[in-house]
Amino acid sequence: MKHHVIHPGTYFLVFFTLLILTGVTTVVGFYDLGRWNTVVALAIAVCKATLVVLFFMHLRYSSALPRLVMLGGLFWLALLIGLTLVDNLTRVWDSNPRGWETTSSSVQRP
């Protein structure tokens, strides 16, 4: 079974890139970007995860099967989030549901 040998320099490069991205996350934390706060934090996290998966977990040099496993995992995560959103995005978010006043007044009436 062949193993691709990765130069230690690649590992150090990825490691320092991860440190830099962690720094970027920290710095960005000091600025209020409004609705982009979560988006930016998640985008940096995804970049870091991708680097770890490709280099530290050797997916870049591996055969089709581990890649398929990885894609399967991502697909299942998409199922979890996507189908939960089927409910979340279509749910009625009424902070003061209609009908509550009538119910309480009808209780008080006698």
Place this chain on the structure above:
Amino acid sequence: MSTLSVEEPEQAESRVHYLNVHYGVKSWLLTTDHKRIALLYLASITLFFLVGGSAAVLIRMNLLTPTGLLVEPATYNKLFSIHGIVMVFFFLIPSIPAVLGNFLVPLMIGARDLAFPKLNLLSWYVYIVGGLFTLYAVIAGGVDTGWTFYAPYSSTYSNTHVMAAALGVFITGFSSILTGLNFIVTIHKMRAPGMTWFRLPLFIWAMYATSVIFILGTPVIGITILLIALERAAHLGIFNPALGGDPLLFQHLFWFYSHPAVYIMILPAMGVESELITCFSKKRIFGYSFVAMSSLAIALLGFLVWAHHMFVAGVSMYAGMVFSILSYLVAVPSSVKVFNWTATLYKGSISYEAPMLYGMGFIGLFSMGGVTGMFLASLGMDVHVHDTYFVIAHFHYIMVGGAVMAYLGGIHFWWPKISGRMYPEGWARFSALIIFLGFNLTFFPQYILGYLGMPRRYPVYPPEFQVLNVMSTAGASILGVGYLIPLIYLIWSMRYGPVASSNPWGAKGLEWQAPSPPPTDNFEETPVVTAQAYDYPSREVEVA
């Protein structure tokens, strides 16, 4: 009835096999032999079955009278919680995969062991540690959240031992993940020469599909339980609306694992069923590839149906419709299996040894559980019977009528291979029969009770429901006796049962080519597979 071929006792006892190769507690606790680890699991899950079963006995005793015979309502809450937690997470989920799967996967594919033997032993220890946490929760005073741990009750309000019980479930999850990983790698990489994917026994396909669920679903329940712990300990607002959380998010995350967990229980049972039906009708399975692929289809579709547990919890009407339709879809591969098993019986040389009795019971009970599941998948009907005994009856027909029947059928079928001894056939048939009768008497009245409106998890009920409740408790007593009989005679048979030959059933499959019990390395020479699975001679050929 087929005749049993029996090995000379002296011959079997002089041979070195996995049971007599080493003696002493240490040789068991440090073993990396998949067969010994299977037996460690067998002993452990039997212990947990007795704990969960004791809680069930007390629940049914309490429901003998409309006002509750035995315990306070708060204690009743703890009884059904511990029954559910122990039976689901510590008995049913590991039952067939960790016992029969561990024992049989390498034997069936012609391997010497699983791919990661040490990881296999670790999975047992992880399971035991998780189990100890849960047992601590029971002994320290119990937990009252139900096995579903619904938030914000579990994360905020319950003052019972939620953390210990939840941590137990969290830790045990890693055991499932390790087992799933081990099976997937083993099935991919360690098949004997000639054992192509479509020559695999259907039990292996079922274990493969189950392992996929183990790996993809279990992390989600782990994360969900951690979030409960965070909300409980650090008051982070995740599920509690008072803290800005969403309680339905908990239910989405919980059921994303816990609905597929039902398929973790039933898929291995279906795998066992395929082995039983083919062996005791001496026929190749009808539609091998359809049965194999339907296992994978169930594993996938099982992940798309979870919100049918939440139809009346406040999910949107649109989501309700989507999940209702998807829930109907999962019935298709399940039906493919049931029809194909039935078609396999057609013109088969059927014999009714005890494993086959369990197998036949499985088809009927699983079908009833499945069809009532269709009732619950429909939006309108579910509103009427949601959280009633109808649901309790439905999932017990699947989990007990399906999974436990197949587990017992499998244990009997492979007992000669596991122990090297035959069990007493008469007692086994008798207990299979009374388990079937006791089970139906326990749970069929619950369908009616639920349809009439008796809610689940209540310690009291209106007097008009008493007759059906007494019937159910009477059935549970019969069922309890039915479970104790095999426990006694299987232990007896390990010492006193007639010595079994390597293939007492005349079954196909590599595990029957190994001696009973097999040596530590399973096969003296790596087998070479040249034929399809279930390669039984056709009757026409036999006649000719």
